[in-house]
Amino acid sequence: MKKALLCILIACTVMSLGLTPVHAETKNEKSIIVATGKDVPTDGHLSEEYRFPEKYRENAVQFVTEDGILLCGYVLGEGSKGITLGHANGWMVKSWLPFAERLVDAGYQVILWEFRNNEPSGSAEGEASNRWDLDVLAAAQVLRERGATEILSMGASDGGTATAAAAPHIPDLVGLGIFSSPSKPSRIGGEGKALEGVGKINVPAFFAVSTDDFAGNLYPHVEALYEACSSTQKQFNVIDSPDHGTDMISPEIPGNGYAAFPKSDEQKQKRKELADKLMTFVNEAFDKSADEADEGKTEAPISTTEIDKGKTDDSTSPLKADETIDRIENSNGNTTIYPLMIGAGAPLLLMVIVFVSMKHKKNKE
Structure with missing residues (x-):
């Protein structure tokens, strides 16, 4: 009797372990940082005033775009709030x-990089060079790999055009x-x-332009x-100056290469005001x-997955790829407990039965 009960106990324990789900943490995305x-590689080919400061050497990062172009840049700062900064064509990083x-x-984490076909980043030919x-998308992905969960993307001149297309x-x-x-560059x-x-x-969207931009109208x-722009929270800033792109701020x-110095105190003040306004933005x-x-957490229904009709906020918008992954992972975390309880409970119940049976038999003897 003892041997039979013991065999049953062992068999149930093995079965419960086999049926218990095991969830391993897996990487959903392959790293693009190489x-x-x-x-x-750095901008050592440039004269000193145009080079990125040597003190940031350890912040250098090389990463690959989805079409295989190697880009070089720098990630400064850390945290969950990431910002991409795309340079103008000819102004460099x-x-x-x-x-x-x-x-x-x-407190923000930022990435600055050289666009393709700008040394030391790699080159592309034909349509790929455009x-x-x-x-921009690859730069945003680097920030996400470094812990950013939200991205604000900015760009100057052609870098802004690329940012708008990628947004x-x-x-x-x-x-x-x-x-x-430029709004329509091919x-x-x-x-x-x-x-x-x-x-x-x-x-929220921030647009800025100078009235007398030396690069053109x-x-x-x-x-x-x-x-x-379809945003309901956008602002258009017009500055009376000849500044172009990042020169405006x-x-x-x-020693700040690729930047035109302000020619008057008034121009200097306008730059400061726009930079302060951008920081506030x-x-x-x-x-x-x-x-x-926070509002979404408060208003979100707890016991239903039905979407309220008529809502237009982010809680009812189509899921982004990462949100989908996160929600699936969270769901797995919540539902795993029940099979675990069942799996662990079966052998425990049998142990109680064995103990009672043995005690009952002993009392009879």
Whole structure:
């Protein structure tokens, strides 16, 4: 009798272990980062005033786009709030550095990189050479790999055009910043892609242009992007100055290559005012996202998956790929407990039966 009960107990225990679900944490996305620190090619081919500071050497990162182009850049700061900063064509990565450092001091994680066909990043030929929008998407992915859960994307001139084209495809986008950007260049992302892109987003958007931009009359271009933007929280900033792209927000810093110095105190003040306004925009964009997330947690139904008809907020919008993965993983975490309880309970119940049977038999003897 004892041997039979013992065999049954062992068999049930093995079965319960076999039926208990085992969930392993798996990587949903393959890393696109291929090198970091001193292993990353740098802009040593440039004269010193144009190079990225040596103190950031360990922040260097090399990553690959979805079409296989190797890009080189820098990730500064850390945290869940990430910001991509796309440079103007001819201004290069250092042009964003003064404002990037300000963002880092405020607690943001930022990425600055050289677009394709700009050394030390790799080159592409034919139509692929125009796909700067893919570079923006890759930069956003690097931030996500580094812990960012929300992305605000900004760009100057052609870098802004590429950012606009990429915007609707950036997961968890919370804001968009465009400076002196052409609206219909066939060479960046494809003709009309920037206008199409801003027409598909509904996040806070910041547009800025100078009236006397030395690079040309970009007012109608930025205005067209502003008008095409479907966001209900957008602003159009017009500055009476000759500044282009990041020059509009750059302070007078010696050695800041690819930046035109302000020629008057008035111009210097206008740059400072726009930079301060942009900083406020960035803070408010992330704060708004946090507020909406909190409201969603409060209002979300607990015991049903039915979507309320008529709602148009983020809680009823189509799921992003990462949200889908997260919700599935969370669901697995909640439902695993029941098979575990059943699996562990069966042998426990048999142990009690064995104990009672043996005690009952002993009493009879």
